[in-house]
Amino acid sequence: MSRGNGEMFLRTVKWLRIIITTLLVFNAFQSIFIRVSGNNPDPMAIIRREGGILKNLYKKKQRVSGAVTEKVSFFTKKSINSEEKIKRHGILTLRPNAKGTVLICHGYTCNKFDITFLRTMFTNYNCLIFDFRAHGEENENQLCTLGKDEALDVIGAVEFVKNHSKLKFQKLFGYGFSMGAVSLIEAQAQKKLFDALILDCPFDSLETVISKELNDLRISVLGYHFNLPGKSIIKSLIFNFYTQPFIKTFTRAFGIDTSNINTRFELIKPLESIKKISIPCLFIHCKNDEKIPLKSVKKLFDKAKGFKNMWITNGRGHCDSFFFNPEKYKKVTNRFLQNVITKPFFRSKSQIIEDF
Numbered sequence: 001m002s003r004g005n006g007e008m009f010l011r012t013v014k015w016l017r018i019i020i021t022t023l024l025v026f027n028a029f030q031s032i033f034i035r036v037s038g039n040n041p042d043p044m045a046i047i048r049r050e051g052g053i054l055k056n057l058y059k060k061k062q063r064v065s066g067a068v069t070e071k072v073s074f075f076t077k078k079s080i081n082s083e084e085k086i087k088r089h090g091i092l093t094l095r096p097n098a099k100g101t102v103l104i105c106h107g108y109t110c111n112k113f114d115i116t117f118l119r120t121m122f123t124n125y126n127c128l129i130f131d132f133r134a135h136g137e138e139n140e141n142q143l144c145t146l147g148k149d150e151a152l153d154v155i156g157a158v159e160f161v162k163n164h165s166k167l168k169f170q171k172l173f174g175y176g177f178s179m180g181a182v183s184l185i186e187a188q189a190q191k192k193l194f195d196a197l198i199l200d201c202p203f204d205s206l207e208t209v210i211s212k213e214l215n216d217l218r219i220s221v222l223g224y225h226f227n228l229p230g231k232s233i234i235k236s237l238i239f240n241f242y243t244q245p246f247i248k249t250f251t252r253a254f255g256i257d258t259s260n261i262n263t264r265f266e267l268i269k270p271l272e273s274i275k276k277i278s279i280p281c282l283f284i285h286c287k288n289d290e291k292i293p294l295k296s297v298k299k300l301f302d303k304a305k306g307f308k309n310m311w312i313t314n315g316r317g318h319c320d321s322f323f324f325n326p327e328k329y330k331k332v333t334n335r336f337l338q339n340v341i342t343k344p345f346f347r348s349k350s351q352i353i354e355d356f
Contacts, residue, residue: 076156105180286315
């Protein structure tokens, strides 16, 4: 071994020892890690709490305010290179005189029950809400990939809609937040599925998300805060197939808790996929989002090919736009869909709207 290679090997061993020691300390004293961000409310926690109350309401078909709601199921491919199928479950709401159908896609660690309230946002449309793989019902032996293979779940849900006697001739729109928004981008880039997309807080690449969370992470000892050493090496270990199982414990420090969701981190890049999309898109993002920088969503907006609008809200954190101003959220999203149906966007310019 040459001297240069020997020195590189010793440096690598040194950093690995530091990282392993840090992980061991983290396991014993998780409170020493802090994130440099504001004390924003956690909308995802609110979503999950409300969803637990609703689980027992969908055991059979219901009729509420003229709408018929029922549990449904469909099958999707387990992976892009496999013909094996996995079963997904959903909640379908059919409304009389609906203008179209909205496929609603949840975020990481949520499930269909957690987000059933979102169907009240689209009262003039049929709505299908479903569980992504590794989430909700029948999640055993499944892997969440934070958008990559979830695109297959979106494709499976669309196939269900296209084969439904009451839905197949209607316009189809996709709505998703966070991982759900990314899954819609990835699915639409593979196949032409939707007439328009509403994308709330999508990320331009998972690497960007991980990098920001690592940069915001500090070690707190006796009231003193220190930068975390070896961030670049930690990031590479997160995406490494062999080291990923060991490093997942560490990701809890920056809000990606894989303890309840079997997760595999993939180098997914929606910024490349969005270039293949030419249908109308509405991007929504909170200017105070602590997980996904505003510039990331602006990059996606810039690369989208078709008519597009972007609404930058005063939401207090990740995916908080709806909770911060639900009335305006419903107005903006429904006006966008109505514009797509009547097609005035051909005469309009793409624009960014910002709350002040």
